[in-house]
Amino acid sequence: MYIQAVTLFGEMFRSITEHGVTGRALQRGLWQFDAVNPRQFADNKLGYIDDRPFGGGPGMIMMAEPLQAAIHAAKSQQNGRVIYLSPQGAPLTHRKAAELAKLDGLILVCGRYEGIDERLLTSSIDEEISIGDFVVSGGELPAMMLMDAVLRLIPGVLGDADSAGQDSFANGLLDCPHYTRPIEFQGMAVPAVLRSGNHALIAEWRLEQALRRTLLRRPDLLAERELTPEESRLLRKIRQEERD
Numbered sequence: 001m002y003i004q005a006v007t008l009f010g011e012m013f014r015s016i017t018e019h020g021v022t023g024r025a026l027q028r029g030l031w032q033f034d035a036v037n038p039r040q041f042a043d044n045k046l047g048y049i050d051d052r053p054f055g056g057g058p059g060m061i062m063m064a065e066p067l068q069a070a071i072h073a074a075k076s077q078q079n080g081r082v083i084y085l086s087p088q089g090a091p092l093t094h095r096k097a098a099e100l101a102k103l104d105g106l107i108l109v110c111g112r113y114e115g116i117d118e119r120l121l122t123s124s125i126d127e128e129i130s131i132g133d134f135v136v137s138g139g140e141l142p143a144m145m146l147m148d149a150v151l152r153l154i155p156g157v158l159g160d161a162d163s164a165g166q167d168s169f170a171n172g173l174l175d176c177p178h179y180t181r182p183i184e185f186q187g188m189a190v191p192a193v194l195r196s197g198n199h200a201l202i203a204e205w206r207l208e209q210a211l212r213r214t215l216l217r218r219p220d221l222l223a224e225r226e227l228t229p230e231e232s233r234l235l236r237k238i239r240q241e242e243r244d
């Protein structure tokens with residue numbers, strides 16, 4: 001997959017191109033990255049890419065032309081889907097990430113200042129996606145969150161040694177509790193079942209814990225999920241226990 005980011009701060013993306021699973025996958029050629037800076041497309045000598053908002057108000061707005069020229073330059077390299085990371089976007093979900101992971105390329109447009117000229121959305125953006133309902137300073141960190149979620153779903157990016165296959169969210173539930181050595185930590189022991197060696201019992205315990213946590217903390221995730229017969233049985237048991 002070829003990912004290009006239209007951004008004033010291309011250096012920020014080193015945090016995923018040079019580290020961890022995504023960094024290794026880039027080195028292995030499983031994906032490619034380029035940053036495209038709108039400032040190099042500003043037609044004035046001084047590289048202005050932002051200006052004051054019509055109608056007044058605080059801050060500056062990113063001008064449409066340099067952004068459009070940057071997107072155009074990116075599109076000359078690939079026919080990728082143009083996504084504007086935006087608070088007005090559709091919430092990013094696992095399902096959306098899986099959809100994007102099937103594409104050949106993405107062009108991620110990152111806003112700064114107070115936002116971008118609305119006419120760019122009409123002329124050059126295919127889709128707006130949001131990573132959540134909180135204020136951030138720019139679209140770069142949201143873009144990197146999207147990239148990480150998408151890249152993990154590309155075959156080969158996660159070696160089978162990684163936990164992706166068992167990714168808690170891959171099955172739509174919150175994660176079960178995890179433990180490692182020492183067996184006793186500050187007076188707290190590891191649940192005996194996890195040291196029993198009985199893998200069927202361990203799998204059932206983990207599923208029950210994930211269901212209990214999801215029911216208690218994120219019932220909304222349960223609402224939209226098909227349950228296997230075993231999950232339904234465990235959920236009935238949990239609901240009964242919560243009532244007692």
Ligand SMILES: CC(C)(C)c1cccc(C(=O)NCC2(NC(=O)c3cccc4nocc34)CCCCC2)c1
Nearest residue numbers: 085086087111112115130131134135136137138142
């Ligand atoms: C109601 C709500 C969500 C709190 C909100 C409402 C109005 C503005 C913002 C906000 O943060 N404006 C700043 C801005 N944010 C983002 O880019 C952004 C924010 C959140 C999730 C995102 N996912 O992708 C991009 C995202 C960065 C600078 C350029 C203008 C956009 C927030």
